[in-house]
Amino acid sequence: MMDLAKPQVMDRATQSVQHAATQERGVAFVDALDGIMGSARATYDEVLASLPVPHRRVERWKYTPVASWWNEVKSAEPMTAAEAGCEPNPIPGFDAYRLVFVNGSFDAAASDLPVHPGVICMPLSQAPVESLQSIDQHQPEQAEWFAALNGKFASEGMYLRVEKNTILDRPILIHHHSTGGGSVSFLRHDLVIEANSQVQCVQWSTASDDAVGAVNVVTRASIGENTRVSLDKVQDEAGQIKHVAFEDIRQDRGSRADVHTVTIRGQWVRNDLAFRINGEGAHAELNGIFLPLDGEFVDNHTTVDHRVAHCTSSENYKGILYGKSTGVFNGKVFVRPDAQQTNAYQQNANILASDQATMNAKPELEIYADDVKCSHGCTIGQFDNEALFYARSRGVGLEAAKAMLVHAFIGEVLQGLAVPEVRLEVEHRLAEKHQWEIWSDHPDNES
Amino acid sequence: MLKINELQASIDESKILKGLNLTINPGEVHAIMGPNGSGKSTLASVLAGREDYGIDGGTVDFNGTDLLDMDATERARAGLFLAFQYPVEIPGVSNINFMRAAVNGKREHEGLDPIKGKDFLQMVKEKAKLVELDGRLRNRSVNEGFSGGEKKRNEIFQMAMLEPKLAILDETDSGLDIDALRVVSEGVNAMRSPDRSFLVITHYQRLLDYIVPDFVHVLVDGRIVRSGGKELALELEERGYDWIKQETVA
Numbered sequence: 001m002m003d004l005a006k007p008q009v010m011d012r013a014t015q016s017v018q019h020a021a022t023q024e025r026g027v028a029f030v031d032a033l034d035g036i037m038g039s040a041r042a043t044y045d046e047v048l049a050s051l052p053v054p055h056r057r058v059e060r061w062k063y064t065p066v067a068s069w070w071n072e073v074k075s076a077e078p079m080t081a082a083e084a085g086c087e088p089n090p091i092p093g094f095d096a097y098r099l100v101f102v103n104g105s106f107d108a109a110a111s112d113l114p115v116h117p118g119v120i121c122m123p124l125s126q127a128p129v130e131s132l133q134s135i136d137q138h139q140p141e142q143a144e145w146f147a148a149l150n151g152k153f154a155s156e157g158m159y160l161r162v163e164k165n166t167i168l169d170r171p172i173l174i175h176h177h178s179t180g181g182g183s184v185s186f187l188r189h190d191l192v193i194e195a196n197s198q199v200q201c202v203q204w205s206t207a208s209d210d211a212v213g214a215v216n217v218v219t220r221a222s223i224g225e226n227t228r229v230s231l232d233k234v235q236d237e238a239g240q241i242k243h244v245a246f247e248d249i250r251q252d253r254g255s256r257a258d259v260h261t262v263t264i265r266g267q268w269v270r271n272d273l274a275f276r277i278n279g280e281g282a283h284a285e286l287n288g289i290f291l292p293l294d295g296e297f298v299d300n301h302t303t304v305d306h307r308v309a310h311c312t313s314s315e316n317y318k319g320i321l322y323g324k325s326t327g328v329f330n331g332k333v334f335v336r337p338d339a340q341q342t343n344a345y346q347q348n349a350n351i352l353a354s355d356q357a358t359m360n361a362k363p364e365l366e367i368y369a370d371d372v373k374c375s376h377g378c379t380i381g382q383f384d385n386e387a388l389f390y391a392r393s394r395g396v397g398l399e400a401a402k403a404m405l406v407h408a409f410i411g412e413v414l415q416g417l418a419v420p421e422v423r424l425e426v427e428h429r430l431a432e433k434h435q436w437e438i439w440s441d442h443p444d445n446e447s
Numbered sequence: 448m449l450k451i452n453e454l455q456a457s458i459d460e461s462k463i464l465k466g467l468n469l470t471i472n473p474g475e476v477h478a479i480m481g482p483n484g485s486g487k488s489t490l491a492s493v494l495a496g497r498e499d500y501g502i503d504g505g506t507v508d509f510n511g512t513d514l515l516d517m518d519a520t521e522r523a524r525a526g527l528f529l530a531f532q533y534p535v536e537i538p539g540v541s542n543i544n545f546m547r548a549a550v551n552g553k554r555e556h557e558g559l560d561p562i563k564g565k566d567f568l569q570m571v572k573e574k575a576k577l578v579e580l581d582g583r584l585r586n587r588s589v590n591e592g593f594s595g596g597e598k599k600r601n602e603i604f605q606m607a608m609l610e611p612k613l614a615i616l617d618e619t620d621s622g623l624d625i626d627a628l629r630v631v632s633e634g635v636n637a638m639r640s641p642d643r644s645f646l647v648i649t650h651y652q653r654l655l656d657y658i659v660p661d662f663v664h665v666l667v668d669g670r671i672v673r674s675g676g677k678e679l680a681l682e683l684e685e686r687g688y689d690w691i692k693q694e695t696v697a
């Protein structure tokens with residue numbers, strides 16, 4: 001079913017009643033969390049109160065069903081990775097610094113914090129208050145209710161400060177695992193990477209098979225001049241976890257930031273990724289793949305804000321939707337009046353692998369400068385029948401032929417992942433989930 | 448090997464094959480010629496299992512099994528191969544991975560384990576030599592950006608890799624330069640054997656100088672209207688199709 005802009009048909013009276021009800025439920029939700037977690041930061045109360053609670057009537061949540069899942073809130077059970085039966089390193093043998101969180105709390109024993117000149121890295125709860133305040137000035141949570149919620153309740157995450165001219169020798173892996181029990185886990189990662197540095201980060205989220213609950217993650221990164229930062233973000237949560245994630249990336253002159261978002265698994269996922277390009281000569285790279293199976297929902301909202309001249313951005317999201325799954329892509333590109341000579345590219349291609357799958361895709365380009373190069377493309381299609389027949393005529397089975405096309409389709413995004421070990425593990429897990437024959441040279445695959 | 452009896456097929460309501468009969472015995476090479484649009488590629492596609500066509504009547508027996516009852520994959524695994532008139536490009540799938548999946552599909556059918564990487568590469572090297580396939584083409588995406596001639600060569604390379612029982616070559620000669628025509632024909636001839644048959648679709652006698660057929664058939668308007676030995680091709684080259692069409696109507 002193609003669904004680019006389905007009008008919302010409802011009579012007015014019902015609309016406002018429903019919206020009020022949602023708002024009320026939102027307030028009740030915040031109160032319940034207050035009870036459980038204690039009201040951490042009073043300032044966020046006002047922010048929260050001023051923001052609309054996500055609902056289909058709110059433009060940015062039009063295709064994202066949120067109403068039903070926050071009725072019951074319980075406190076997260078503090079647990080270690082060992083108690084949760086969770087392997088601290090989701091990638092066997094991956095040589096990286098590691099921060100492990102279970103149900104929103106830090107597991108020091110399972111972690112392996114960076115020890116490196118010029119690098120300060122610690123759990124957020126131990127970070128100096130002044131440094132947090134300096135980051136807080138930016139307040140990306142002004143715009144979104146879930147992010148403001150995170151601002152109020154998140155007390156754990158990663159604090160990373162990298163001094164200028166530092167090249168970190170290994171990636172930093174942040175692994176979050178949920179066991180659920182109906183709880184909401186909040187994580188906030190604050191990164192300040194100064195000039196001329198290089199850092200690779202990996203965010204990997206997992207959950208137990210019987211997990212129920214929600215995860216709310218906010219990542220804020222300030223990227224200094226001529227600095228390169230990559231974030232490979234992998235979502236592979238079993239059970240019934242609702243995952244809301246916000247990334248707020250601010251780039252200085254000459255920097256390059258890459259964010260790759262791979263949703264392997266997730267019952268309900270909303271990713272909100274925003275780049276603010278504040279310095280000339282910077283490049284933003286944002287790519288993603290999502291392959292929801294029957295019943296899964298994946299939503300990627302992205303914003304690239306070109307604020308100054310001579311910057312480039314490149315965006316490529318690919319979706320393959322199986323069964324009765326739903327996908328949302330919304331890609332905003334702003335080119336402000338001063339951002340002359342911007343070169344912005346956006347591509348979103350989707351394959352509906354089933355006639356019951358739905359994809360809502362919307363590119364939104366707002367261009368206020370005249371000397372720019374912006375291109376975008378958005379497609380929703382089916383498998384290429386000619387290619388399938390060709391492969392089958394060579395004795396390849398239908399499912400294997402489809403897997404081959406899928407792998408080719410997502411190949412360029414997979415290849416773009418910054419950390420090779422992540423790419424291999426992602427391929428391996430995708431193959432497992434979709435029962436594909438494996439193409440990769442993953443260690444578990446001997447041929 | 449293959450016995451086609453009164454085969455009728457249509458696409459989008461229009462009847463293309465209108466009662467076609469053809470028997471191919473093991474080891475034989477049959478050529479089919481005929482005017483544009485007469486149904487030659489349709490026959491090839493129907494035999495290979497393309498699902499866009501409706502089968503309105505008739506039977507096809509392939510080595511004792513009902514060919515029309517099998518899907519495209521099963522037909523290929525049972526030993527049927529079609530070299531496409533217009534080979535399909537598959538961006539992002541390397542030629543070599545494509546063939547590996549194909550070879551392993553066939554091996555699975557035969558109850559064999561997947562081929563070992565080393566053995567596979569050895570096989571690729573050997574078969575590529577047969578049709579002088581440029582080594583670089585093996586690692587490129589399937590047919591993507593290949594020249595017309597390279598695509599046809601690649602088809603014959605794939606045929607050599609899969610060692611089919613019956614190979615249907617649909618205008619494999621079109622797009623080949625003179626040297627390539629010779630090389631590809633020699634590749635085909637090298638594969639001729641008492642238990643392998645070929646159905647060669649072509650417009651030109653030239654190909655049949657290299658791949659000498661045992662029988663030549665003329666397909667007009669969905670039926671085989673005349674069959675003969677290799678001399679029939681020479682006669683067609685000289686006289687065209689009109690005289691046959693007229694005799695058929697008469």
Ligand SMILES: Nc1ncnc2c1ncn2[C@@H]1O[C@H](COP(=O)(O)OP(=O)(O)OP(=O)(O)O)[C@@H](O)[C@H]1O
Pocket residue numbers: 458459461463481482483484485486487488489490532
């Ligand atoms: N999808 C389709 N819908 C309608 N008619 C079709 C379709 N595909 C093929 N045809 C028609 O079927 C007829 C037979 O086509 P076919 O490709 O089998 O001819 P051919 O003998 O191989 O011709 P050529 O020598 O040009 O390759 C043609 O008239 C063609 O237009």
Ligand SMILES: [Mg+2]
Pocket residue numbers: 487488489532617618
């Ligand atoms: Mg044809």
